[in-house]
Amino acid sequence: MSILVIAEHDNDTLKSATLNTVTAALQIGGDVAVLVAGSDCQSVAEQAAKISGISKVLIADNPAYEKFLAENMMPLIVELSAGKTHLLAAATTSGKNIMPGVAALLDVAQISEIISVESADTFQRPIYAGNAIATVQSLDAIKVLTVRTTGFDETAVAGSAEIEVLATVCDSGKSRFVSEEVVASERPELTSAKVIISGGRGMGNGENFSLLEAVADKLGAAVGASRAAVDAGFVSNDMQVGQTGKIVAPELYIAVGISGAIQHLAGMKDSKVIVAINKDEDAPIFSIADYGLVADLFEVVPQLAEQL
Amino acid sequence: MKVLVTVKRVIDYNVKVRVKADNSGVDLNNVKMAMNPFCEIAVEEAIRLKEAGVATEVVAVSLGPKACQEQLRTALALGADRAIHVETEQELESLNVAKLLAKIVEIEQPAIVILGKQSIDTDNNQTGQMLAALTGMPQGTFASKIVINNDKALVTREVDGGLQTIELNMPIIATTDLRLNEPRYASLPNIMKAKRKPLAVKTVEELGVTLKEHSKIVSVNAPAERQAGIKVADVTELVDKLKNEAKVI
Numbered sequence: 001m002s003i004l005v006i007a008e009h010d011n012d013t014l015k016s017a018t019l020n021t022v023t024a025a026l027q028i029g030g031d032v033a034v035l036v037a038g039s040d041c042q043s044v045a046e047q048a049a050k051i052s053g054i055s056k057v058l059i060a061d062n063p064a065y066e067k068f069l070a071e072n073m074m075p076l077i078v079e080l081s082a083g084k085t086h087l088l089a090a091a092t093t094s095g096k097n098i099m100p101g102v103a104a105l106l107d108v109a110q111i112s113e114i115i116s117v118e119s120a121d122t123f124q125r126p127i128y129a130g131n132a133i134a135t136v137q138s139l140d141a142i143k144v145l146t147v148r149t150t151g152f153d154e155t156a157v158a159g160s161a162e163i164e165v166l167a168t169v170c171d172s173g174k175s176r177f178v179s180e181e182v183v184a185s186e187r188p189e190l191t192s193a194k195v196i197i198s199g200g201r202g203m204g205n206g207e208n209f210s211l212l213e214a215v216a217d218k219l220g221a222a223v224g225a226s227r228a229a230v231d232a233g234f235v236s237n238d239m240q241v242g243q244t245g246k247i248v249a250p251e252l253y254i255a256v257g258i259s260g261a262i263q264h265l266a267g268m269k270d271s272k273v274i275v276a277i278n279k280d281e282d283a284p285i286f287s288i289a290d291y292g293l294v295a296d297l298f299e300v301v302p303q304l305a306e307q308l
Numbered sequence: 309m310k311v312l313v314t315v316k317r318v319i320d321y322n323v324k325v326r327v328k329a330d331n332s333g334v335d336l337n338n339v340k341m342a343m344n345p346f347c348e349i350a351v352e353e354a355i356r357l358k359e360a361g362v363a364t365e366v367v368a369v370s371l372g373p374k375a376c377q378e379q380l381r382t383a384l385a386l387g388a389d390r391a392i393h394v395e396t397e398q399e400l401e402s403l404n405v406a407k408l409l410a411k412i413v414e415i416e417q418p419a420i421v422i423l424g425k426q427s428i429d430t431d432n433n434q435t436g437q438m439l440a441a442l443t444g445m446p447q448g449t450f451a452s453k454i455v456i457n458n459d460k461a462l463v464t465r466e467v468d469g470g471l472q473t474i475e476l477n478m479p480i481i482a483t484t485d486l487r488l489n490e491p492r493y494a495s496l497p498n499i500m501k502a503k504r505k506p507l508a509v510k511t512v513e514e515l516g517v518t519l520k521e522h523s524k525i526v527s528v529n530a531p532a533e534r535q536a537g538i539k540v541a542d543v544t545e546l547v548d549k550l551k552n553e554a555k556v557i
Contacts, residue, residue, distance in 0.1 A: 195557070290554065
């Protein structure tokens with residue numbers, strides 16, 4: 001088996017999602033190489049070279065790859081797929097953007113968001129918002145997979161793989177990066193945070209999220225939101241936890257003013273410990289919470305911040 | 309300018325999903341079916357492009373059994389001008405869907421194809437991207453805003469870190485995210501009118517696409533149930549439990 005993992009990074013730092021993806025690759029077994037495609041991304045390649053268990057890092061360093069545009073990334077990965085049995089990327093918005101097209105160009109299927117490796121060709125993945133788990137066998141020569149990071153631990157970082165520089169440049173000219181609004185935050189990222197506190201429609205408005213931030217400050221937590229809170233304009237989309245937002249599985253998830261729509265549960269029900277704070281004692285969130293507190297959030301959340 | 313918009317018939321999002329006793333799949337017998345919510349957003353965006361004078365024609369397309377025509381009629385009632393139904397009883401994997409759609413794109417030559425970013429049944433999130441790769445059209449996935457200026461489109465995308473705006477050469481493929489728009493409801497007169505709008509039925513053979521089997525479902529199981537825990541009386545008890553019982557803080 002020969003596996004290529006597409007690294008997730010921002011040209012500066014290797015994202016931890018890459019480490020979960022490599023774990024999935026190592027479970028499949030065989031030779032695992034990691035591709036770092038980006039611009040001025042030498043430091044990322046050096047970080048990737050330290051991932052335990054991989055054979056080498058391929059670096060494609062060119063302005064064409066700076067923003068990971070699908071039109072430029074796809075031909076690069078297709079070219080590197082020669083002789084490979086598996087192509088893996090994390091099921092992030094970047095991986096989801098690029099990998100299906102790679103699969104189509106190779107005339108193979110993509111198996112999306114795998115949560116376990118059963119064998120080299122058989123994988124489990126959630127369907128119907130996690131209300132069913134499908135075991136899927138690939139019949140293709142090359143398996144294109146996106147990996148749900150919560151399904152796999154991070155691999156260790158204690159290796160020293162060689163770095164091979166690629167000369168290939170693929171610039172389609174069909175798409176161009178214009179701008180981005182990235183929400184700068186001192187807090188940990190949602191998908192890698194150990195503790196998350198999320199707010200829902202019950203928060204009432206965006207300003208009230210400062211109540212959650214006070215708790216987050218005490219716990220070193222990330223702050224998330226339900227779809228209802230994002231749709232209502234309380235907070236920005238990057239905070240959404242759920243079926244179509246971010247899938248998280250922290251040690252501790254505190255849901256505040258969140259009723260527990262199935263779409264939200266799909267994104268957080270694999271958390272180790274779930275706390276729900278809601279004034280409606282019939283809220284579905286209580287049916288999956290380890291600890292439920294039926295109370296007015298405006299009363300108890302400040303108390304929580306105080307007592308931590 | 310023509311807009312092609314795709315519509316998938318899926319289980320209604322309010323229905324509780326049950327896995328079949330033989331673990332072959334999910335029970336869809338006598339279950340309410342509806343248009344995939346992300347496809348509703350796609351149809352709405354197509355209609356708004358027409359209302360804004362950017363698009364001149366909206367063509368809705370669906371693939372699957374005859375019953376898909378219900379969802380196509382809904383799209384027509386919402387404002388699509390005509391519909392194409394590729395009728396097949398076969399379960400279609402995403403790549404086969406993308407290949408069939410690529411054929412429709414070749415015939416219809418739309419300036420923009422709008423698809424839902426994922427369907428709420430298989431949760432694959434891949435057909436739009438595959439169609440872009442097969443047609444060579446650039447893609448704006450997970451769109452929260454689409455602006456078309458002659459031969460270029462500006463697409464704002466919902467990405468993990470926030471929002472990203474890219475410029476694409478037309479023609480393009482766009483896939484919809486939740487906040488692109490709020491879909492309208494069809495009015496009764498429009499539902500009546502939709503019955504007379506043209507709906508063409510095509511077969512897979514007519515389109516000359518050979519369907520390939522790329523994967524098979526070995527089994528489908530219900531996920532491990534999470535048990536409800538306990539209710540705590542107040543914040544003090546909660547903090548105590550988290551510290552001394554769960555040991556997570």
